[in-house]
Structure formats: C-alpha cells, structure tokens
Amino acid sequence: xxxxxxxxxxxxxxxxxxxxxxxxxxxxxxxxxxANHEDNRRVxxxxxxxxxxxxxxxxxxxxxxVETEGSDFRYARTYTDGPMWAPVTGFASQAxxxxxxxxxEDDVLSGTDDRLFFNNTIDMFTxxxxxxxxxxxxxxxxxxxxxxxxxxxxxxxxxTAKGAVVAIDPRTGAxxxxxxxxxxxxxxxxxxxxxxxxxxxxLDKENDPDDPMLNRAxxxxxxxxxxxxxxxxxxxxxxxxxxxxxxxxxxxxDNPFQLPDSTTEISSQAGAACDEPSMREALVLSCNSTFxxxxxxxxxxxxxxxxxDFGFNEEQFLPVRAExxxxxxDDDPGNAMAGIGQxxxxxxxxxxxxxxxxxxxNGTLMEPYMVDELVAPNLSTIERHExxxxxxxxxxxxxxxxxxxxxxxxxxxSSRDAASIxxxxxxxxxxxxxxxxxxxxxxxxxxxxxxxxxxxxxxAVAVVVEDAGAERDQISGSDLAAPIAGDVMRAVLDGxx
Amino acid sequence: xxxxxxxxxxxxGPPSRRNTELAMLVFAVLVPVLAYANVGLAKDESLPxxxxxxxxxxxxxxxxxxxxVRRWAPYADPLMLPLATLLNGLGLVLIWRxxxxxxxxxxxxxxxxxxxxxxxxxxxxxxxxxxxxxxxDHRILxxxxxxxxxxxxxxxxxxxxxxxxxEVNGARIWIRIPGLGGLQPAEFAKIVMVVFFxxxxxxxxxxxxxxxxxxxxxxxxRGRDLGPILAVWGVSLMILVFETxxxxxxxxxxxxVIMLYVATERTSWIIFGVLLSASGAVFVASTNQHVGxxxxxxxxxLARINDGVTETAQxxxxxxxxxxxxxxxxxxxxxxxGGIAAKSDYILAxxxxxxxxxxxxxxxxxxxxxxxxxxxxxLAARDPFGKLLAMGLSGAxxxxxxxxxxxxxxxxxxxxxxxxxxxxGGSSVIANWALIAVLLRISDTARKPAPAxxxxxxxxxxxxxxx
Numbered sequence: 001x002x003x004x005x006x007x008x009x010x011x012x013x014x015x016x017x018x019x020x021x022x023x024x025x026x027x028x029x030x031x032x033x034x035a036n037h038e039d040n041r042r043v044x045x046x047x048x049x050x051x052x053x054x055x056x057x058x059x060x061x062x063x064x065x066v067e068t069e070g071s072d073f074r075y076a077r078t079y080t081d082g083p084m085w086a087p088v089t090g091f092a093s094q095a096x097x098x099x100x101x102x103x104x105e106d107d108v109l110s111g112t113d114d115r116l117f118f119n120n121t122i123d124m125f126t127x128x129x130x131x132x133x134x135x136x137x138x139x140x141x142x143x144x145x146x147x148x149x150x151x152x153x154x155x156x157x158x159x160t161a162k163g164a165v166v167a168i169d170p171r172t173g174a175x176x177x178x179x180x181x182x183x184x185x186x187x188x189x190x191x192x193x194x195x196x197x198x199x200x201x202x203l204d205k206e207n208d209p210d211d212p213m214l215n216r217a218x219x220x221x222x223x224x225x226x227x228x229x230x231x232x233x234x235x236x237x238x239x240x241x242x243x244x245x246x247x248x249x250x251x252x253x254d255n256p257f258q259l260p261d262s263t264t265e266i267s268s269q270a271g272a273a274c275d276e277p278s279m280r281e282a283l284v285l286s287c288n289s290t291f292x293x294x295x296x297x298x299x300x301x302x303x304x305x306x307x308x309d310f311g312f313n314e315e316q317f318l319p320v321r322a323e324x325x326x327x328x329x330d331d332d333p334g335n336a337m338a339g340i341g342q343x344x345x346x347x348x349x350x351x352x353x354x355x356x357x358x359x360x361x362n363g364t365l366m367e368p369y370m371v372d373e374l375v376a377p378n379l380s381t382i383e384r385h386e387x388x389x390x391x392x393x394x395x396x397x398x399x400x401x402x403x404x405x406x407x408x409x410x411x412x413x414s415s416r417d418a419a420s421i422x423x424x425x426x427x428x429x430x431x432x433x434x435x436x437x438x439x440x441x442x443x444x445x446x447x448x449x450x451x452x453x454x455x456x457x458x459x460a461v462a463v464v465v466e467d468a469g470a471e472r473d474q475i476s477g478s479d480l481a482a483p484i485a486g487d488v489m490r491a492v493l494d495g496x497x
Numbered sequence: 498x499x500x501x502x503x504x505x506x507x508x509x510g511p512p513s514r515r516n517t518e519l520a521m522l523v524f525a526v527l528v529p530v531l532a533y534a535n536v537g538l539a540k541d542e543s544l545p546x547x548x549x550x551x552x553x554x555x556x557x558x559x560x561x562x563x564x565x566v567r568r569w570a571p572y573a574d575p576l577m578l579p580l581a582t583l584l585n586g587l588g589l590v591l592i593w594r595x596x597x598x599x600x601x602x603x604x605x606x607x608x609x610x611x612x613x614x615x616x617x618x619x620x621x622x623x624x625x626x627x628x629x630x631x632x633x634d635h636r637i638l639x640x641x642x643x644x645x646x647x648x649x650x651x652x653x654x655x656x657x658x659x660x661x662x663x664e665v666n667g668a669r670i671w672i673r674i675p676g677l678g679g680l681q682p683a684e685f686a687k688i689v690m691v692v693f694f695x696x697x698x699x700x701x702x703x704x705x706x707x708x709x710x711x712x713x714x715x716x717x718x719r720g721r722d723l724g725p726i727l728a729v730w731g732v733s734l735m736i737l738v739f740e741t742x743x744x745x746x747x748x749x750x751x752x753x754v755i756m757l758y759v760a761t762e763r764t765s766w767i768i769f770g771v772l773l774s775a776s777g778a779v780f781v782a783s784t785n786q787h788v789g790x791x792x793x794x795x796x797x798x799l800a801r802i803n804d805g806v807t808e809t810a811q812x813x814x815x816x817x818x819x820x821x822x823x824x825x826x827x828x829x830x831x832x833x834x835g836g837i838a839a840k841s842d843y844i845l846a847x848x849x850x851x852x853x854x855x856x857x858x859x860x861x862x863x864x865x866x867x868x869x870x871x872x873x874x875x876l877a878a879r880d881p882f883g884k885l886l887a888m889g890l891s892g893a894x895x896x897x898x899x900x901x902x903x904x905x906x907x908x909x910x911x912x913x914x915x916x917x918x919x920x921x922g923g924s925s926v927i928a929n930w931a932l933i934a935v936l937l938r939i940s941d942t943a944r945k946p947a948p949a950x951x952x953x954x955x956x957x958x959x960x961x962x963x964x
Contacts, residue, residue, distance in 0.1 A: 003762065004759045005759050005872065008755050008888065012872065023854060
C-alpha cells in the first residue's frame with residue numbers, strides 16, 4: 001500500500017505547488033496591475049487618505065482639504081472661487097475622479113510622487129502624516145478675475161454668456177488667465193455623498209445643455225473668423241507675397257471676391273472701402289477679399305506650414321492637455337475660406353492667444369505652460385519650468401510690420417475705446433465668426449490683442465464669446481470681446497508696475 | 498533522532514518527541530499573540546485590552562492539549578498539534594482584526610465574531626482531548642463502518658430537510674439548530690465518511706484489486722465492483738445538484754478515489770474517478786446556474802457584474818495590493834470584499850493583503866506541513882485500516898485546502914468551503930480538531946514501541962504438566 005500512498009503524497013505536493021505558483025503570479029507578477037486597477041478602491045482611498053497639496057496662484061492657495069466623516073475617504077477637496085478657477089484646477093472628487101491640474105499633477109498633490117520619497121520617509125520617522133506637495137501656477141489672479149467677471153457680464157439678462165479667455169505672457173509663454181463660462185464649482189461634488197451625486201448629474205451635458213464642465217479655454221475649438229487674418233498676413237509676409245504693409249498694389253483683389261472653382265462671391269462688411277486696401281487697411285477694415293486672395297496665392301501647403309508654426313494641428317500640454325487647433329489640407333475654395341478663419345479652420349482660445357503672443361514677442365512663440373514650480377511639503381523645489389521657445393513663425397522684421405498693422409486696428413478701428421491703454425502700445429484684431437450652416441446660429445465674437453511696454457510684451461489675450469443672447473447685429477468682436485481683453489490687459493499691466 | 502534530548506521515554510523505544518512539541522507550541526502561541534499586539538498597535542496605537550486574556554487562553558488551551566497528548570498519546574507526531582494551534586491562533590487574530598472594521602461587523606452581519614470563534618476553538622480542543630482520551634485505539638472505529646456510512650449520509654442530507662436546512666449565498670450547506678446557530682454538517686461528515694471508506698475498502702480491497710479484466714494494458718473493474726464507486730459518485734453529484742456545493746462533492750469524491758487507489762493499487766480507478774468527476778462537473782456547470790456563475794466568475798475575475806465590482810474582483814485587488822510583503826496586519830482594506838465572507842470564505846485575502854506574498858506562502862506551507870505529517874502517519878501506520886484512515890483524512894484535508902485556497906486565488910472556480918482552522922465558523926474548527934486528534938491517535942499507535950511478546954499459554958501449560 002505504500003507505493004500508491006507515496007504517489008498520492010506527490011500529488012498533494014503538486015496541489016500545494018500549484019497554489020504557491022498561483023499566489024506568486026497574483027501577488028508578484030500581476031500585483032502592480034491589480035493594485036492600480038481602476039476598480040480597486042484602495043487607489044482612491046490612498047488618494048484621499050492625506051490632505052492633498054494645494055494649487056497656488058500668486059502665492060495663495062486656491063484649493064484646500066477638509067477632513068470628512070462617514071466615509072472611507074478621509075479628506076475632501078475644497079476650492080476658493082471654484083467656478084472662476086475650475087478651467088485651471090479641474091476637480092478632484094472622491095466619487096468622480098479628477099481632471100486637469102488635479103489629475104495631471106496628482107502624484108505630487110497626493111504625495112505619492114517618487115521625488116517626494118525622501119520627504120515621506122522623513123515624515124514616517126518623525127511620525128508626521130504624509131502630505132502632498134504644492135503646484136505653483138503661473139496664473140495671475142487679477143487677470144483671471146477680470147477675464148471671468150468680464151465673461152459673466154457679457155451675458156444678457158438671465159443668460160450666462162458662453163465664452164472663454166486665455167491670457168499669456170508672450171515673453172515666457174506663461175499662462176496668466178484661463179477662464180471659461182458657464183462654469184461649475186468643483187467643491188459641489190468633491191465628496192461622495194448624495195448631494196455630490198446630484199450636483200454631478202445636474203452638471204452633465206445631457207442635463208445642462210450649456211455644458212458647464214466643458215473647458216472652453218483649452219478644450220473647445222471655434223472657427224477663429226477674422227482673427228485668423230493675422231496668421232494669413234504672417235504667411236503672406238513670410239512668403240514674400242507682401243513686403244510693404246502700406247503698398248496697396250501688393251494686396252489688390254476683386255471685391256467681392258469670387259472663390260476659385262466656384263461661383264460663390266464673398267463680400268466684405270466694409271464694402272467698397274475694401275476695393276484697393278493696403279495690408280494695414282485690409283486688417284483695420286477686416287477686408288475678406290484681401291485675405292481670401294492672399295490665402296489662395298500663398299497656397300494650402302504654405303498656409304498649413306505657417307499655421308503649424310503658430311501651434312496649429314498639435315495638442316499642447318501645459319501640462320494640462322489642450323485640444324489641437326485645426327488648419328486642414330483642403331481644396332482651393334476651402335483653403336481660401338480657411339484663410340479668413342472659416343470653413344474647416346478651427347482654433348482654441350489658447351491657440352489664438354498664442355498667435356497674438358508670437359506677434360507681440362517679435363515673432364518668437366514661447367511654449368505655453370501653467371505650472372511654474374512643483375514644491376515639496378518642506379517647501380523645497382522638486383521641479384521648475386524653464387521657458388522654452390516653441391517656434392519662430394515670423395522674422396522679427398515681419399513681426400514688427402504686423403505689430404504696426406495690429407496697432408492701427410486698435411487705434412483706428414471700432415475697438416479703440418474698449419482696448420486702447422494710455423502710454424502702452426496695444427495691437428489687436430476683432431473677429432466675428434460665422435456659426436452653423438449658412439450662418440444660421442449666432443456668430444462667435446472674437447478679439448485677440450497684446451500690449452507692449454518698454455520691457456517687451458507682458459500680455460497677449462484671446463477672448464471668444466459664444467451666443468451671448470445678444471441681438472444678432474450687435475454681435476461683433478469689438479463690442480463683446482474687446483472690453484474683456486482690455487480689462488485683462490489692464491489688470492496685468494497694473495500688476496507689472 | 499538522538500535520544501539524549503528525551504527525558505520521558507525509555508531508551509529502548511523511539512524518542513517520543515514530546516519536548517519538541519512543547520517547544521514548537523511555545524512558538525505557536527507566541528506568534529498569534531504578537532500578531533494580536535500588532536493589529537492593536539496598527540489600529541489604535543496601543544496594545545489591545547484583551548491581549549493578556551487572549552494569550553493566556555490560547556496558551557492554556559495549548560498547554561492542556563500538550564499534557565493530554567503527553568499522557569495519552571506519548572508517541573504521537575510532534576508537529577501536528579503546534580501546527581493546528583498556530584493556524585487556529587492566526588485565524589482568531591485575523592477574525593478579531595476584521596471585527597475592527599465597522600462596515601463588516603454590523604449587527605445584521607452577526608456582529609463581532611472573534612469571541613464566538615474562541616469559544617468554538619475551546620469546544621474543538623475539548624473534542625480533540627476527548628478523542629485522545631477515549632479512543633484508545635483507532636481500530637475500534639473499524640467496528641462502526643456501516644454505522645458511519647449511515648451517519649455520514651444523514652449529515653450530508655440534513656441541509657436538504659425543510660425546516661432544518663438553510664440556504665446561504667445560493668448554497669444549501671447549513672442546518673440551523675435553534676439556540677445554537679448554524680452548523681455545516683459536511684465538515685463532520687467528512688471525517689465520518691472517511692471512517693466508512695477505510696472500513697469498507699479494508700474488507701473489499703482484495704476483491705476490487707484482483708477481480709478485474711485486463712483490456713489494452715489497464716485493469717478494468719468488474720461491473721458489480723463498480724457499484725460502490727458509482728454510488729459515491731451519485732451521492733457527490735446529488736450534493737452538487739441539490740445543495741449546489743461544488744467543494745463538498747469534490748472533496749468526497751476525491752477522498753474516495755484516493756483511498757480506493759491506495760487500497761487496490763490499481764491506476765484504473767484513478768482514470769475512472771477522474772472521468773466520472775470531470776463529466777459530473779461539466780454536466781452540473783452547464784446546467785446549474787449557481788455553479789455556472791462561479792465558473793464564469795473564475796474565467797473573468799475582474800469583470801463587473803451589474804456595474805458593480807464583484808467579490809472575486811475585490812479578492813484579487815486585495816492580493817494585488819498586498820504585493821510581496823503586505824500592508825501589515827490591521828492596515829489593509831480586505832473589508833472592501835464586504836459582508837461576512839471576508840471572515841470566512843475569503844479569509845486568505847486578508848492574509849494575502851496584510852501579510853503579503855511572504856505571509857501567504859508561509860500559511861500555505863503550514864498547511865503543506867500538516868498534510869505531510871498526516872501522509873507520513875499513513876506511511877508509518879502498521880495496520881491497513883490505520884493506513885487508509887490516515888491517508889483518507891490527510892487526503893481530504895489536502896483537497897479541502899486546495900479547493901478553498903485554489904478557489905480564492907483563482908486556480909479553480911470558487912466553492913463554498915472554508916479554510917480549516919483559519920476561517921470563521923464553528924463546525925469547521927471543531928471538526929478539524931477532531932480530525933487532528935484521530936491522526937495523532939494513529940501516529941501514536943504507529944510510533945509506539947511494539948509491545949513485548951505475550952507469554953505463550955502453551956508454554957505455561959507445558960510447565961504445569963512438568964511440575
């Protein structure tokens with residue numbers, strides 16, 4: 001009987017071996033995958049087990065953490081001026097995850113970043129609770145406030161204006177303001193209770209057609225309309241199509257302009273004044289014929305190349321992801337229309353702020369960024385952003401020509417009262433982009449601008465106001481968007497002095 | 498095997514190894530007591546209030562058991578009692594540790610369970626002592642072969658009796674005794690059934706082994722000899738179908754096939770057994786909803802069901818989050834498994850998460866060691882009944898460990914059985930202490946020095962005549 005018993009013993013040994021192999025597989029090979037699985041609640045328990053680090057603007061935290069009861073998540077997120085800062089901070093909810101800076105910098109904020117290891121180890125020995133690091137942003141509270149309030153005031157009656165503002169420091173690429181309306185308060189669903197659930201559901205696009213959770217500053221694309229004429233002008237200058245902005249013979253096109261391979265004629269709002277404009281006049285009067293013609297002459301390939309130098313056709317990471325703006329390959333009529341910011345041309349407010357910034361910074365486009373520094377709980381710097389050049393869409397000479405033209409737009413055009421600032425060179429461009437088939441919906445009112453002082457250009461802004469509920473003919477960049485841009489620029493300049 | 502370390506045994510026989518057992522028992526008590534302190538420090542940063550009482554209780558239990566073994570089974574295996582004590586102690590710590598989680602210790606879920614479990618452990622050890630004291634020789638059990646069969650069948654059928662049986666989580670494996678609470682009769686049936694198998698096979702092994710036809714190199718049993726194996730298969734299948742208890746049926750059938758193979762030394766029985774259990778399992782898995790769900794769950798452990806995270810997935814997350822060294826006792830989140838199952842069926846998840854892969858392997862090896870001691874007892878036993886009985890008990894124990902641990906870790910589909918000694922549940926801990934007691938009795942008999950030859954009566958009579 002002993003022989004079969006030995007075999008049975010070996011068999012039982014194999015069963016045990018199978019168990020050992022399996023636990024090694026699960027707890028060693030698969031361990032990381034299982035430990036960080038999205039359904040594994042421990043991930044979020046850990047995320048909220050310690051007070052999160054803060055997001056800092058102008059030295060002041062715009063976020064906070066508060067201890068909560070009755071849940072396995074110990075701390076909940078709080079926000080100061082939540083709706084105003086939501087396009088920057090995003091949300092960090094116990095129940096609904098996180099996005100934007102809260103998501104991108106989660107490792108530092110929750111204190112799990114490898115670079116905080118030393119800090120955490122010290123804390124462990126001194127018995128202190130693990131803490132998260134802080135994220136110091138480049139934002140400018142005054143500019144953000146001007147932008148957000150400006151957008152709120154652009155609404156008519158009870159309607160909230162839909163729109164966005166982005167302001168950049170052209171010298172460095174630092175984001176100064178990123179506002180979006182209508183907005184939401186990320187505090188309202190930071191927990192995981194009943195009321196948080198209700199707030200979250202109410203904000204859903206299906207329940208709120210205004211889509212308040214959409215970050216219009218970075219993640220919505222609009223037809224840029226006439227503001228795009230700056231890019232077309234830059235392409236014409238860079239390709240030698242135009243070298244004198246006051247020589248009307250270089251920009252002579254039929255007005256109204258007949259699209260190539262088509263019978264469609266496009267007129268200009270300024271009418272006959274656009275018959276023989278110089279480039280400067282064409283920008284001031286926003287002549288469609290001139291820029292349709294220039295875009296057609298430069299050609300699709302070169303237009304794409306210039307647009308891409310300004311940042312089109314590529315997502316930007318601030319490090320929060322910004323949607324890619326689009327200047328597509330197109331046929332001749334499509335390319336001509338794209339040259340005046342219509343057809344399939346689409347841009348984010350961030351993109352158009354980058355266009356203004358590149359011109360203001362004498363043709364050099366700096367990489368946009370919104371995180372200046374990551375700081376450990378003991379206030380030592382983990383990482384600091386060094387400004388970097390993204391591209392050189394314009395030569396300094398051509399950039400200065402465009403600056404002259406854009407400054408004429410402000411000093412001679414309809415946006416003079418709203419945007420001009422005493423003692424400072426201000427350049428800009430209005431835009432009223434058609435929206436919908438046959439311009440069926442309310443247009444988008446655009447304004448992009450910059451200010452230049454003796455220290456170079458401290459601010460470039462892009463403002464877009466969607467359907468503000470205004471009467472149709474009142475919608476224009478100079479009425480709705482330019483005042484907001486003016487306020488943002490003034491806020492930044494006040495801070496500079 | 499030096500005899501110098503022994504004090505209680507005459508130099509003539511093999512060493513009794515009782516002092517080894519005592520030394521091991523000190524560890525077996527010390528480890529859970531330290532683990533208990535560890536939980537308290539992790540949860541409240543203070544030593545738990547009940548620590549002294551708990552340590553003394555466990556120590557007293559182990560001490561009394563040791564003294565009884567020393568007196569009534571002096572040659573018994575020295576490792577089994579410490580192993581059982583250690584597993585039982587660790588189980589108590591784990592259950593107490595899970596009692597500290599309010600979510601799974603609500604009154605609706607039965608409240609805290611460590612105190613009850615301690616009580617059941619005391620009852621288990623008392624039964625252990627009773628078996629050692631009153632069962633002088635395991636061969637006495639052979640007399641009760643057919644009574645055992647009847648008792649085992651009654652125990653197995655009892656959960657199906659209306660009014661007595663109780664369905665929990667889709668499996669009908671409980672009976673409810675008023676005033677006493679629930680009982681899992683299968684745990685006791687396991688031992689009684691093995692007694693029956695051992696007695697039956699002891700008698701029939703020659704018939705089963707020799708009367709067979711040889712077809713294509715393997716011995717096929719005669720048709721009428723197939724009767725018993727088909728009967729046991731039928732009973733197992735009935736357990737599966739009517740009680741939807743995959744584990745118990747696998748356990749019974751597996752233990753029977755192992756014992757049949759050991760008794761007859763015929764490989765053909767194994768082939769028949771595997772074929773029968775495989776066909777039975779496939780049939781039930783494809784027709785029974787509950788078993789089918791378990792299989793589905795096993796194939797896709799992380800899949801969400803009704804947009805909820807399943808218990809199986811939670812168990813996997815526990816293991817994964819534990820990693821190599823675990824979160825430390827008291828610092829894991831195995832309560833996320835939810836419900837009472839975290840303390841019973843899924844207790845290994847807490848081991849895996851809080852003690853890590855290292856702790857998990859250690860616990861599995863403790864079981865492996867216990868099984869190995871059982872198998873060694875079977876090899877050492879001098880009588881065929883003892884061999885079969887020890888083999889059956891340790892084989893059943895091994896299968897149970899594999900079926901539970903394999904189910905929880907995902908080697909095989911999950912079944913509704915509990916980890917011996919470790920998991921919450923009175924029936925399990927009591928029955929397994931009895932099982933250890935029987936194994937100790939067999940090993941004592943096996944290692945006991947052979948009695949001096951009895952004086953021959955013939956010789957005496959001759960002397961009388963001469964005188």
